[in-house]
Amino acid sequence: MLKNLKTLTTCLLFASFSFAQSKHPNLILTKDGVQQIKAGLGKYPLLDKTFAEARAGVDADIKNGIDVPFPKDPGGGYSHEKHKLNYQNMLNAGIIWQVTGDKKYAEYVKTMFLAYAKMYPSLGVHPEGKNSGTPGVLFWQSLNDAVWLVHAAQAYDCVYDYLSKDDKKFIEDSLLRKFVQYMIVNDSKTFNMIHNHGTWSVAGVAMTGYVIGDTDMVNKAIYGGNKDGKTGYLKQIQQLFSPDGYYTEGAYYLRYAIQPFLVLAKAIDNNQPSLKIFSYKNGTLAKATSVLLQMTDADGYFLPFNDALKDKSWESGEVVYAVDISYGSVKEDPSLLYVAQKQDRVLLSTDGVKVAKAVAAGKSTNSFKWHSMALTDGPDGSKGGVSILRSNETPDAVSALLKYSAYGMDHGHFDKLAIQLYDGEKEILTDYGGTRFLNIEQKRGGRYLPENRTWSKQTIAHNTVAVDGKSNYENNTKKAEAANSFSYTHFNDLSNKAFQITSGKDTTAYNGVGMQRTLAMVQPEGIEKPFLIDVYRLSSKEQHQYDYSFYYLGSLIETNIKYAASPQMFPFGKKDGYEYLWVKAKGTANTNNSLFTLFNEHNFYTIVTATSNNAEVFFTEIGANDPEFSLRNEPGITIRENGSDHVFASVIEPHGSFSATSEASKDSYGSFAKIEVIGSNDEATVVMLTNKKNEKWLLEINNGKASATDAHTVTFDGKSYSWTGNYSYKKVN
């Protein structure tokens, strides 16, 4: 597989050393696109709305007067926001000029470019650049400069034929070439990074190269600074995406990365169609949009694992690019049109017009359809992955996620084998996500806050097990990113809605500790919502402390733990994220089954978990050692067991309902009486569930080499258990 990829890259290298300088515009908007927009205006409401809003924004700026301020402010500050607004308005004005032929828009773009070209050579590194390892010139971080260039290159393309030769020379010499020079040379670290920041950088540079006819710029962008294919766009596609189209940083950053990935793909497709970029690496970019849209909750918000803010949905601007380019240039999937309607705008390009037309023709589905999926991670799909279990395709489905992927680069979290649970659009077992007030200047210029590293990324911040009070990989990103640091997929079977199961393994996060987590979603017939069985096996030759945590929203309304509330609150620990948790109460499990019932809006959720008699239970709240009040004060439960081998086994059951309007509560008690770990060894784990009617079910899990056909027999306490394949789930009385 790796060898094939290499051959493909080499072929592309040869195919691409030159390209004909294009007519203009020819990046995202093309001459054909201009005609399509002209023909479509007045016919397709989404197109009309988008065009009118773009024009209104530019008209307002023309009225107010162009301002190209000296760069000085951090994120959220005036100069930061103004330069962002400028690149958007420049691009929109360029497009409007192409469509309407009204010179005031071309003049606007020209004036803007001349102002930037006049200022740029006098600028050094941005004064707030000290807060970034990769400072920019117009912005505090070079990432924003790259985004500026991605838009500006397109704007320049739109007015290219309008500008005088002298103006072009001035703009290219004083601004564009210097800008690109800064990115390729001064900020070569970003330019050659296999990372979304690198993708923004190469996209800006390549697009500039196409417009001004600079082959070298284009080739450096596509094949890396040394043009050897070891960095650059193609390498980014190879390394950052799995063969399934999963992006290693996760959903939230795929949302951000997909714009430069697809924008540059589209620009390449228009300028060097022979590269067949949408087919590269078995069509990875063609799959990525679908994967991105699947990694959402019922309202289209991205599942918040890794650094992620919870207020980003598929309505984000980047996803408009993804949806429209995918629909127009990859596959006319009608569910994309559903998302386009939610976005309420389209690209001003051939693809965007195609979407607007299809929506106007009523080709959209009535809702988005979510599917269960096991996504592999890693360039060749060998670095574990992410499984998403859905009880059905609708927004009302119960959804669960198990993460056994690679760390996820700079935005990764030490969250091996973490889970998340949603009931419809409601978060039930939550992933905290990142700690940041994006673009809010008062909160450290809108950057990631220190607590993002010291709390959000830590293992204890997640619905998983922290060993010996420490985070995965000793809280060391390099170790987490090392070549041999990855989890792997044990087995998945998501083919049967009545019983879906996923199992991931890791042996790298903690020295000498093997971890396997198996998550099953069981949908009994005639019952509205499925329940989950969670079996988390830890094995070691040494004694360890295992902290198994759940974070939730809503209220804990019942537990059988005898606990003492804290008359004063201390932090849970001193490091690895424990210092951010207050201990609200502490207790001891006094039965072999601990029960926790949560009430979240209109429903109940009961966790029944097997506990040893000396298990300690901590009721926590996020927010200790948070001097700037940056954290959300959400509750958690940590169950602490000590041992060498240990299995945490839980049944997590959504049940009942409460209506405030009718004051009626129904089934506020769960149906399970207990869950028992019958036995566990290197071959298998056997768990038994018992409900309140004394009905029993066995879940048998293969812990050895995965195989759907191998037969297993294990004996625990003198009783033998037999099944075939990776698992068996059966009623036993």
Next chain:
Amino acid sequence: MLKNLKTLTTCLLFASFSFAQSKHPNLILTKDGVQQIKAGLGKYPLLDKTFAEARAGVDADIKNGIDVPFPKDPGGGYSHEKHKLNYQNMLNAGIIWQVTGDKKYAEYVKTMFLAYAKMYPSLGVHPEGKNSGTPGVLFWQSLNDAVWLVHAAQAYDCVYDYLSKDDKKFIEDSLLRKFVQYMIVNDSKTFNMIHNHGTWSVAGVAMTGYVIGDTDMVNKAIYGGNKDGKTGYLKQIQQLFSPDGYYTEGAYYLRYAIQPFLVLAKAIDNNQPSLKIFSYKNGTLAKATSVLLQMTDADGYFLPFNDALKDKSWESGEVVYAVDISYGSVKEDPSLLYVAQKQDRVLLSTDGVKVAKAVAAGKSTNSFKWHSMALTDGPDGSKGGVSILRSNETPDAVSALLKYSAYGMDHGHFDKLAIQLYDGEKEILTDYGGTRFLNIEQKRGGRYLPENRTWSKQTIAHNTVAVDGKSNYENNTKKAEAANSFSYTHFNDLSNKAFQITSGKDTTAYNGVGMQRTLAMVQPEGIEKPFLIDVYRLSSKEQHQYDYSFYYLGSLIETNIKYAASPQMFPFGKKDGYEYLWVKAKGTANTNNSLFTLFNEHNFYTIVTATSNNAEVFFTEIGANDPEFSLRNEPGITIRENGSDHVFASVIEPHGSFSATSEASKDSYGSFAKIEVIGSNDEATVVMLTNKKNEKWLLEINNGKASATDAHTVTFDGKSYSWTGNYSYKKVN
């Protein structure tokens, strides 16, 4: 005024000693109503939907088999919920029988009544009744029994003509008369209470009296157990409502009380129209529905002062009665139809059909219209009140509330001069409301939790001033309810949207401390949202500790207070609610203006408040001493000043916006630089506002006898200030 009321009551007494036994049905549903429903079915969607749902519920119960369980469970438990479901189904089945003539529905009601009649004589006080001061028989509290009877009386009315004489005798002797006997005699305390529980009780008894033709029952219900007018329905109307239609327990309990008040009014109107009940006390009941609907947030949820749960809106079943009876029998206000559409159902009665018909005819307004209003409290309007300031009539308005009403009976809070602030549907400065998980059995049977009394009601739990670490009236309900314990309206002027102002006074909550709070809503021209000026004056001959608090949702993103975060958290105090607050951080005001900027979803809110140099500032979180995790862990800020006379003056400004989709933040800093108390004495308080452009405004407030025409001149620091009327607001540079 009081004398007139007395005369009216006397007249009514004479008018009502007898009534003709009616044809059946004749309570809410009448023979005319039956015809209206028959004629309307198939024509008016709201009617169709309501009827179909009622029928589906009854059909399901017929299929499952009637169950009249032995009463044993607390709220939320099986027998509790089943008896609730039974009374609803009995009533619905009775109506369906009247409309369809299908005997199976009459048989269903008959069977149900016979089962209750068979069981009832064997029952004693409910086994869970020990948890209530007023235990019931079918339910743990007699209130629920009364609600049962209100429904059952109507159901009985519907099948009256269907039942054999023997069945009627059995049901009346064994069930209905015994039931009424329990309410009038055993539970005379409730029956004669001037309280919503009393209203449910008299409504059930009166309606039973009408159906079975028992004049004595009816007269006791209307004129009290001793038939002397000192208790009973009319006295309840007199005492519980102000002349404006404000109900002394507040919005949330008016929502609950309005059902028996209007249902009984409707039944009286059908059986004793000569009483002209809707005109009683100048049409109080006619005003109450409008007042109720005005006391809502932008989504129709009731403003949560006093004991109130935040999940109740105008969609609640009780409000269907209020809206439909008001529309049908009081006034055809089209905004009622807007609410009826939200309710998505109607009463199955003449009034309900009228509403369904009007909605089908498109007579509804497009949205509800909210108005600024100053509502008086107290039987004659002299016990202070509640002012609601709205920036406009739409759901997007900024809304603020100042409470200077009487305590509010059992469900009152010690929250003299508390404020609330909303921006559109968002709570900005919050009232905690009550502490209860309604009908969730695990939380103490769904009853009010102990923390409702010890936290929710306490002064420190509110956006107001707590004196000397104590609650109003020394936390003593009897003192709060004493005849001489009430605040009063100082002045209101809500006539000008550019500047609305309300001012309330209290001298009874704290011995020897006079309090006056003035709240102004200022809408500058061309600015999207108004800001508030809050001036809270305390005066005393003795030294006191004054704690001025704000509770908010969202994040504190900036403050100029130098503070130290707590490495471990202690409760704020030991009693009067302070014990429920953790102190997250403590600081000292080191300028004369303290600033706090909050970020709540998509907007910013800055409070600038005048502080003395030694003011202490506490950043708190609710949830200390909460062993059952019953409280919401929300943040607050308390500013502590010491002195005899003190004025807290703040400007509270909504500003700016943040869009996660576009990542754009705008105006994240407020526009005010400072607020100063120029001077304050018994005649006046003068406050000066300065914005960041150094523009200044003076707010002059009359503290003496209220008068819109008196001229004032006061001198502070050698400078004199003159104006006419209760206030003056003017730009001074």
